[in-house]
Amino acid sequence: MPLQELYKLRPHESLMQNSLWHHDYHPELPDLEPRSTLTIGSFTGPGIIRTIHLTLNITGDDREELLRGVFLAVTYDRNPFPSVYAPVGDFFCDSFAGESLCFASAVMAKRPTNSLFCYLPMPFQQEIIVQLLNRTDKKVTGYGYVTAERLPAWEAANAYLHAQWRAATVRLPQETIPLLHTEGRGHFLGCHLTATSACPYFAENQGICEGNVEFFIDGSAQPVCNYLGTEDFFGFSWNWRKLWYDDRAGTTYLRDEGGVTKLACYRFLLDDPVRFATSLRARINYEYELQNLPLQQAKSAGNGVVQFGMVTYWYQASACDARAGEVVH
Template sequence: MTLGNLTGISAVANVQSRSISAENPTGEPGQGGRRTEGTGAHAARDLGQGWKVSPSIEIGPGETATLADIAGSGCITHIWLTTHTDNWRRLVLRSYWDGDEAPAVEAPVGDFFCSGWGRFAQVNALPVSVNPNGGFNCYWEMPFREQARLTIENTSDEKVIVYFQVDYWLGEVAAKSAYLHAQWRRSNPLPSKTVHTLLDGVEGPGHYVGTYIAWGVNSSGWWGEGEVKFYLDGEEYPTICGTGTEDYFGGAWNFDLGPDRGGYAEFSTPYLGMPQVIRPDGQYASQQRFGMYRFHLPDPIRFRESLRVDVQALGWRSGGRYLPLQDDIASTAFFYSSKTSTTRPEAPTHDVMEIC
């Protein structure tokens, strides 16, 4: 499976490319660069219309802004977005498909783009690319048949500035194309001897295509012995059960090259990676924090009726015994479903998302 056929969309000739940004809020033909008011109006005052008058939007405290509201049938193919790093866990991105009032995508902006800790790290994956300094890009196929609506909620008590562009095409969508979903959950801290749930009760049919985890360690020693498990179609025990956290994300032996070679080693590849390791600074940044992703593009996990996914948090204690950990684990799970919405957790709030 590749990005080009995640949802069964085939190449068709009768489509029209469109793009929505602050310069062209409706995406209509010939309507870009015509704004006379906007966040760049002061800088363009000597140049006038057509000279970057409206490159971004301002979102007030507690407000929700609509990035795109597209009528008809088509597919979003690329989203570019940037905002100050302080906002990455203050803004909630949502998408709604075909008039459904419940969101299919609901996640902090940073976590949706594999950047959960409010600090830049280069991400070189196929569906997500993060470039200096905080240029967020995603290439998930997002088909819709009647309508697509993307919003951003500002949960903070300060106004924020967001730059964005949504690229899409209008035209016929294949009958069996599935809808993109993304769900965010955080355990902070994870209760003792429990698992962190990534998904629970998700309705199918569908296929699971990606995991991003921002993992904050609250103890000394190695933290990634826990298994990632997939329970398909109501199973009591998982059909897919990994061998350890670092193994699921494509690494081995604790991601550790040893003290002579720098210890933990960051890496970013098309399908999996650990692009971010935040090391304690001996003063205020007291905890180790990690950002990891795995995208199941060649190996989607398919389910018919339902899907549950969880991960254990395990370290080591004396006597070669496992130590259940109480870490800070925030996960974003990406999947496609035939439904426009499904079971989801409570909406992220400012205090729940906050990095502290």
Template structure:
């Protein structure tokens, strides 16, 4: 059972020496003719199903690379992932933002769970399911995606325990935001745990970083006062002094874009460990 795997302390790095009880499989865009055209194309306004899996399992790694004549293609291709036959996707986010950087920008970096690496885009987030999974890429651009390469590795298991949650990732945008009003990163109902975010921000005023003075506030289970109250936006992303030394990438936090001329930043924070339950 997958729940036994997640609940076992040996599931971490020390678990490399422990025998596994799953079957490893991989879906990819390989050329079925035996040639070297190992990619798919997506017409303008079209979509492609990059993975469809039956039964129970857990996605352990996703890798893509993409090519298009649209300079904003990383914002205009939308990833939608569905678990257990659901009609509404549990994952719905622009391509680039999902892998760690906003503004349709490529930023070479690695974190523990996702990154952009020498032209590739990779995720190691575990994504369990008990009754099938479907992964789609939608092209909202007016230009073709000429090359989309992918491979998706997953574990095939006998079952998934009831205690195993599902992976969710949602993209939201407010443009412009309201001065003096808090911006809501996530509003979730039910049971789960918050494991992090990728956040991209731009100031009203070029060259100004004052917008980073906002404090994070995390309210759990309807409480009136936040359980977690921070000291500044760059502090939440583990930087300081308006990210004084520029971009960096660490396992659980990083700054993937730092444009001081146009006052744009993109950063990630992973609550791994330290997930926030609700």
């Protein structure tokens, strides 16, 4: 709720569900067993989820496996598919075994200790189900809650939140990085990105920062919105040089060790989402930066390999399947 509207009373019904923590008022709450699915929030509509909080009691060597191996899935209105589908860590903008910076943006936060929050509104017309999918052989404990409001009516302008996970190993500068391809009406909200490379020419993210972030709107042949530099799209300039966060952009992990470069960053377009009426295709394209020396060297040596992990966030008028594919409908 905007600060300037905190004083307004509304005909909404407050709702909440707890999960995982069975050492208190709810001894019946189960752990997340290996290779299982656990519902952590389920509400009938019309309504809107306001907050998802999660802290997983994982330490040491298990952290990297579980933050990528446990998925958050959100299903709207009894659809047979999830419209939010991403690893827990990446969805909440946490990365690299939970070693990324604690931060607080307007819509996501990571607070000490391992305390993850999502404040992105999730409207639903009939029903919403929020689940954790454990794709590992380890049991997960912790605590979580979901808060929501039941709305007096569904408004035609409401759109469904989507989040999609993609992992891509690409060779720069020859290959592009797909971010999203969706059909329908909506607006692109943001992205969390991780990058890992052992290419010596990409030390300190040289070269990696040179891609253009392109948005092809409603079938356009050329990008309508085109950010001339990957770090520029993510809210920074002249590469990612230091850890930083604010409401809209953050660099939460920077490390060069043992010949491996690692980066994590997020960007939320809260003031200028990319709006589309029929379709959107977004990608990171390096073909116009061939004069860049690190990219030239990597291309000549044939070793410009980068492993990217991305969660894209967008709102769309109709709920669609967010499991990674060429096009989502």
